[in-house]
């Protein structure tokens with residue numbers, strides 16, 4: 563467990579795995595902390611050098627006193643990479659973390675050796691929905707929307723099959739500071755990378771949980787089509803957080819893409835999207 567003041571904000575981060583191995587930095591979703599990657603880290607740690615961090619306003623990281631957009635989040639990530647001495651890394655972004663990763667890929671392509679986008683899209687949600695969520699959270703706290711978000715995060719199979727874990731992840735969500743959560747909602751509300759992601763040159767793997775209700779697979783696939791060198795994979799049965807519901811499959815897709823010559827990328831250059839099935 564480490565802390566660093568980067569881009570003016572104290573971020574909590576954790577570096578584990580094989581020092582000197584291929585580097586991957588993971589960027590979290592709204593309302594989550596770095597523990598969502600624990601099972602993926604168990605799968606990859608023997609071979610990869612892994613960096614996890616809590617976004618501003620989440621987990622053990624500081625809440626920014628000033629509002630921050632996606633560009634500020636991308637600057638936080640660049641500062642963290644500088645702090646740990648990584649000139650480049652593969653970047654794996656989940657949901658809003660995917661938007662942050664796409665922003666970095668557009669603005670600072672030299673910092674990426676590869677891009678993995680998970681359950682994300684160039685534009686997520688609507689102005690009205692984000693404004694309603696911001697109001698609810700600031701007036702009543704994150705717990706007020708907890709049940710509703712959990713329905714969107716997890717598949718029915720996980721909710722019914724793993725009730726204790728499901729309750730634990732709900733506690734993680736509801737402990738997110740309201741100010742930090744609302745600030746990230748504002749960043750999501752104001753972000754639309756639809757017109758810019760065509761300029762991403764990094765080899766890209768796009769992953770969707772086939773049962774994701776927050777960023778449905780059709781939406782994720784549409785983002786994949788807009789990125790020139792992207793391959794698309796859906797994970798059957800998984801909701802919005804495949805790193806929790808299907809960590810072995812997530813790790814194996816990452817390993818195949820990043821470690822074994824990027825076979826997915828080579829096979830599917832040009833944004834062709836493989837069919838997904840439930």
Ligand SMILES: O=C(O)CC1=CCC(=O)O1
Nearest residue numbers: 591592657658659711776
């Ligand atoms: O909370 C949700 O609805 C899911 C989500 C949208 C953006 C993000 O990071 O998580």
